[in-house]
Amino acid sequence: MLALIRMSLRNLFRQKRRNLLLGSAIAVGVLLLVVANSFSRGISDVMINKVLRWVTGHVTVAYNERSRMASEIFRDKDRINAILDQHKDVILQREEAIGAFVKAIGVGKADNLMLIGLDFSAAGNEKSRKETEEAFRLIGGNWDDLNNSTAENPLIISQEKARYLGVKIGDILRIRLRNIYSQDQSARATVMGIVKSDNIFMQPVAFIDMQKIKDIMGFDAHSTGILNLIIKDPMRNAQPLADALHKQLNASLAVIPAAAQKSDLPITVLGYRSDPDSRDKLSKLLTLRQGAWDTLWKDKTALVSAPLAQRLRLKPGSSLEVRYTDKWGNANTPMLIKVGGIFDPQKVWGENTILANDEKFYEQFYEHWPRAAQPNEQAAIPGTSHTAYALLAPEWILLPRTLTTEDLEKKYQDMGKKKQKATLIDVRTMYEAGKMVLQLEGVLNLITLTAALILLFITLIGVINTLRMTIRERTREIGTIRAIGMQQKDVRNLFLFESFFLALFASIAGVILALLIMWGLSSITLRMDDNPLGMMLVNGHLYFLPTIWSVLGNMLLVLVLVVVTAFFPARRAAKLSPVEALRHTE
Amino acid sequence: MKKTAKNIIEISGLTKDYPLGNTTVNALRGIDLNVQEGAFTSIIGPSGSGKTTLLNIIGCIDTATRGSVKVAGHEITGLNDKQITDLRLHTIGFIFQTFNLIPVLDVLENIEFPLLLMKKHSGAEIRQRAEKLADLVGLGEHVKHRPAELSGGQRQRVAIARALVTSPSLVLADEPTANLDSVTGGQILEVMRQMNRLEKTTFIFSTHDANVLKYAIGVTKLKDGVITAN
Ligand SMILES: Nc1ncnc2c1ncn2[C@@H]1O[C@H](COP(=O)(O)OP(=O)(O)OP(=O)(O)O)[C@@H](O)[C@H]1O
Numbered sequence A: 001m002l003a004l005i006r007m008s009l010r011n012l013f014r015q016k017r018r019n020l021l022l023g024s025a026i027a028v029g030v031l032l033l034v035v036a037n038s039f040s041r042g043i044s045d046v047m048i049n050k051v052l053r054w055v056t057g058h059v060t061v062a063y064n065e066r067s068r069m070a071s072e073i074f075r076d077k078d079r080i081n082a083i084l085d086q087h088k089d090v091i092l093q094r095e096e097a098i099g100a101f102v103k104a105i106g107v108g109k110a111d112n113l114m115l116i117g118l119d120f121s122a123a124g125n126e127k128s129r130k131e132t133e134e135a136f137r138l139i140g141g142n143w144d145d146l147n148n149s150t151a152e153n154p155l156i157i158s159q160e161k162a163r164y165l166g167v168k169i170g171d172i173l174r175i176r177l178r179n180i181y182s183q184d185q186s187a188r189a190t191v192m193g194i195v196k197s198d199n200i201f202m203q204p205v206a207f208i209d210m211q212k213i214k215d216i217m218g219f220d221a222h223s224t225g226i227l228n229l230i231i232k233d234p235m236r237n238a239q240p241l242a243d244a245l246h247k248q249l250n251a252s253l254a255v256i257p258a259a260a261q262k263s264d265l266p267i268t269v270l271g272y273r274s275d276p277d278s279r280d281k282l283s284k285l286l287t288l289r290q291g292a293w294d295t296l297w298k299d300k301t302a303l304v305s306a307p308l309a310q311r312l313r314l315k316p317g318s319s320l321e322v323r324y325t326d327k328w329g330n331a332n333t334p335m336l337i338k339v340g341g342i343f344d345p346q347k348v349w350g351e352n353t354i355l356a357n358d359e360k361f362y363e364q365f366y367e368h369w370p371r372a373a374q375p376n377e378q379a380a381i382p383g384t385s386h387t388a389y390a391l392l393a394p395e396w397i398l399l400p401r402t403l404t405t406e407d408l409e410k411k412y413q414d415m416g417k418k419k420q421k422a423t424l425i426d427v428r429t430m431y432e433a434g435k436m437v438l439q440l441e442g443v444l445n446l447i448t449l450t451a452a453l454i455l456l457f458i459t460l461i462g463v464i465n466t467l468r469m470t471i472r473e474r475t476r477e478i479g480t481i482r483a484i485g486m487q488q489k490d491v492r493n494l495f496l497f498e499s500f501f502l503a504l505f506a507s508i509a510g511v512i513l514a515l516l517i518m519w520g521l522s523s524i525t526l527r528m529d530d531n532p533l534g535m536m537l538v539n540g541h542l543y544f545l546p547t548i549w550s551v552l553g554n555m556l557l558v559l560v561l562v563v564v565t566a567f568f569p570a571r572r573a574a575k576l577s578p579v580e581a582l583r584h585t586e
Numbered sequence B: 001m002k003k004t005a006k007n008i009i010e011i012s013g014l015t016k017d018y019p020l021g022n023t024t025v026n027a028l029r030g031i032d033l034n035v036q037e038g039a040f041t042s043i044i045g046p047s048g049s050g051k052t053t054l055l056n057i058i059g060c061i062d063t064a065t066r067g068s069v070k071v072a073g074h075e076i077t078g079l080n081d082k083q084i085t086d087l088r089l090h091t092i093g094f095i096f097q098t099f100n101l102i103p104v105l106d107v108l109e110n111i112e113f114p115l116l117l118m119k120k121h122s123g124a125e126i127r128q129r130a131e132k133l134a135d136l137v138g139l140g141e142h143v144k145h146r147p148a149e150l151s152g153g154q155r156q157r158v159a160i161a162r163a164l165v166t167s168p169s170l171v172l173a174d175e176p177t178a179n180l181d182s183v184t185g186g187q188i189l190e191v192m193r194q195m196n197r198l199e200k201t202t203f204i205f206s207t208h209d210a211n212v213l214k215y216a217i218g219v220t221k222l223k224d225g226v227i228t229a230n
């Protein structure tokens, strides 16, 4: 073995010029492969960890309160956070994505801005702040001014927008936006900073303090906006995490465990679904003692169980106020109920049950989230096997997981058609939300890798040709060593070792050159402000991401390819008949 | 290896045909030949008489068309490539007209080469044996030279040492002196004869040079593929 290696190494240096040439070709192949691979890894990293991170995060938990597209709010942030806490090992960061498209009115000109809330004050956000500051370089003002209390709603906008709107630092902009209650809102904002944007995607972005935008939008202390999660190893973890969160976000029935206003009579307030389909089914299931379905639907009034109606002397048209304790301990939270019908509970419903129209019910439920039902209150709550379970209002509607942008859009369209009233919760990954970005990444990777592989292929043809030439020249030598008693296998290995060492030395040289070239290329500053390809730059520099494993992987790929290619000529050499080989003359 | 049989080579009815275009060349046409162990015998004949062909078949690097060939007790026609290669390695040494040394190895490494292939001995043993043979063929001073740095006679000495290093029972030399001047050729045959005496190795060498014959102990005459005198 050792003798074989020694011999093959010496043979390698025998035809210096030829092997140097072939070695250079392999080195260039490795070089291109490593550079292309590192570049596409760089692109992936930029796309996934820099671009998508800003746009959607790796996994997103999104809400539409009461099925309204503009109300991206969930009013029980503890509940969500408790679930996310169970995945602390993968979730690196939770970022509340509170943003709003606003119309900004400057000096005689108006333009759209994408207002993004930044929370630099919270603990653990130092990294996020650093990343923001790196991605958006300030050319005027100061990031700390976002929290400047002397200015009204401090704002940082891009150079381009500032120029267009005709404002400079210290100037006031008027902004208009739609808040989470779908009301138009107007506010004044002070330009406190101007950033330079790397590419056109970043131009409309404007920053404001998180608390300020929450106030303007109408968030309270218990509410959370859409949560963008930045996670470890997003390529691998995004889907499993989204699936796990989805499972844990399964909704149960929305229940308000209430009591009558002046007595302690317990009353279970539930919501009934008011979409046409559910309404139909409900009217077939329940027997009305008083009232008519038509007016009930029209007035969006509630159904009261007969015994309760009797006890409280209620009839269609009357109203009652119940009270309950909300999640944050506020006892005596009132709820006004307008009665539209009296139904027969027929032993399947609790005696004191109120079925409120879901639209009215959710208005109360989400804004004053009730505490969970106590064990003694459970009996009156329909279980999952209840005949009407599917017709009752759930805490929220969890949208099914989707894997593509098309499916994501389609499920929202379908939801829109169903006219649901509940809050929608969706768990999605960058693969759905940032498909365009990922597609671009995929295409770029494909192009670079294909180019490198084609070159490698050409090199491999060179390997075959050179080896054939070498074998022809050494035919008599092969005859000699075979005659002396070397086995076919060893002759084959002799040539394989030779090719292997050539490829090894060449690829080491290729890797070293590649590292030098990447270092050189990434130190050139490029200006691509208005070019979408500028997205691939980091602070105006090409970005390569060679990792030890990717470089070793590329080297290994080349070594394996060269050895496999060399295998066939080498085997042919080994199979030469010794006499024929000895007789060979050239 | 050495069987009790006195004949190291037993050939009977050996023919060898080469297809050549539409015809066949009958290079050997019915050879019967026995060679005793320890012989120092020569095959002589004009060019084209079949000397090389016969030696190649005895040396197990070519195959017979018909007939039986026994080398050191092995009937070689039934063996596969791996077995035949092993037989060559352990039983036969080759000396070529054109020396055929491995150019990238120095003198000592060339001599060691067959021993390394045997994978039986330690590095030290191999080295010792190779150095001893280098001394025996008179190349003790040149062990670090590459073949390109040696004269023809010196190269053939290396080839002799290489052929003998494994202590084979049989050494075949096809015109070992044809590429050497007569003085050097004589020296080479002296060395071979000495080895034959010292190591009791059977030597068969071919030549068409009558001068060389005086060194041989037995002579087999070949003409047109048949033995004319033994
Ligand atoms: N591979 C081959 N194909 C066809 N014919 C061959 C082949 N090898 C040898 N011959 C023929 O077989 C005959 C014997 O050849 P061989 O080489 O054995 O002769 P030789 O006695 O060694 O001659 P020389 O003294 O010239 O070396 C010759 O007629 C030769 O042309």
Ligand SMILES: [Mg+2]
Pocket (backbone or CB within 6 Å): B051, B052, B053, B174
């Ligand atoms: Mg010949």
